[in-house]
Amino acid sequence: MTTRKRILTGDRPTGKLHLGHYVGSLQNRVRLQDEYDTFVFVADVQALTTHFERTDRLAADVRQVALDNIAAGLDPEKTTYFIQSMIPEIAELTAFYSMFVTVNTLRHNPTIKAESQQYGYADLSYGFLGYPISQTADITFCKADLVPVGEDQLPHMELTRKIVRRFNDLYKPVLPEPQALLSDCPRLVGLDGKAKMGKSLGNGIYLSDPSAVVAEKVNAALTDPARVRASDKGTPSVCTVNTYHSVFNATEQPDLAERCKNGSIGCVACKKRLCASLEDLLAPMRERRAHFTAKPGQIDEILQSGTAKARLIAQETMREIRDAMQISYF
Known part of the structure; x- marks a missing residue:
């Protein structure tokens, strides 16, 4: 064998x-x-x-x-x-x-x-x-x-x-x-865009975070500081949310980045799409966690x-x- x-x-x-x-x-x-x-x-x-x-x-x-x-x-x-x-x-x-x-x-x-x-x-x-x-x-x-x-x-x-x-x-x-x-x-990178995601840096999303906490953290994540209005043209390469899309929402990321560049999507809508992708990843983890913590x-x-x-x-x-x-x- x-x-x-x-x-x-x-x-x-x-x-x-x-x-x-x-x-x-x-x-x-x-x-x-x-x-x-x-x-x-x-x-x-x-x-x-x-x-x-x-x-x-x-x-x-x-x-x-x-x-x-x-x-x-x-x-x-x-x-x-x-x-x-x-x-x-x-x-x-x-x-x-x-x-x-x-x-x-x-x-x-x-x-x-x-x-x-x-x-x-x-x-x-x-x-x-x-x-x-x-x-x-x-x-x-x-x-x-x-x-x-x-x-x-x-x-x-x-x-x-x-x-x-x-x-x-x-x-x-x-x-x-x-x-x-x-x-x-x-x-x-961390949600603050300044360093890698780290336990001691307070800039991460934990695998055990509930949906509401994930949404709160994503909403506070660093985006293009030059964008003031949703119609402003953005620079995805300086946006932490765009980086997360490339990892957790690779299928949609190119389109979202293009829409950011031409000002046809705002940061709030972009963050909502990221939350949805993260929920797809984390929801099964919460179910498995609940199964084992119940015993x-x-x-x-x-x-x-x-x-x-x-x-x-x-x-x-x-x-x-x-x-x-x-x-x-x-």
């Missing part, structure tokens, strides 16, 4: 997931779950690299991230959900990898640089600086072949591939070299069973790792 290749992907439990997560990774996860053996993890250890003083929210956020993935369409009957911190072999593997990754390599990682600036870190903690190594352990403990990621995670993926090659060369070729899978969609404890059961399955795989991988490194002493 042919063994399916494996996908590994996950999210930090630092708040609700938004449309940026959906176009960046979630839609690829959903699309490929029937083709690949899919593992989705809740990266609670990595959440501690920036939220170590807010552990009181972690339990709720862990469940929220799992529910967001399920609501997006990742069927728990097809997908293995697990919690990172409950797989101690990941921490063990992180320690082994850290022995041959230099501090300079981590300091020059573009994503580490960008995120340290975002959080205002003048001095980096050991955990924050080293979390790309932890990510490598996440990916390789289950021998993942494919990792759906956003563009900002590509430096981490390249480091993962280097670590895998280094391990296989040093010891024994036991680990597959994983490939990154990028979304076809461009990075989604208390079901999310916990999904996470517990998935974590138990992942743990068995991790133990087998660590036996191979230790044998390759010749540190299986007894």
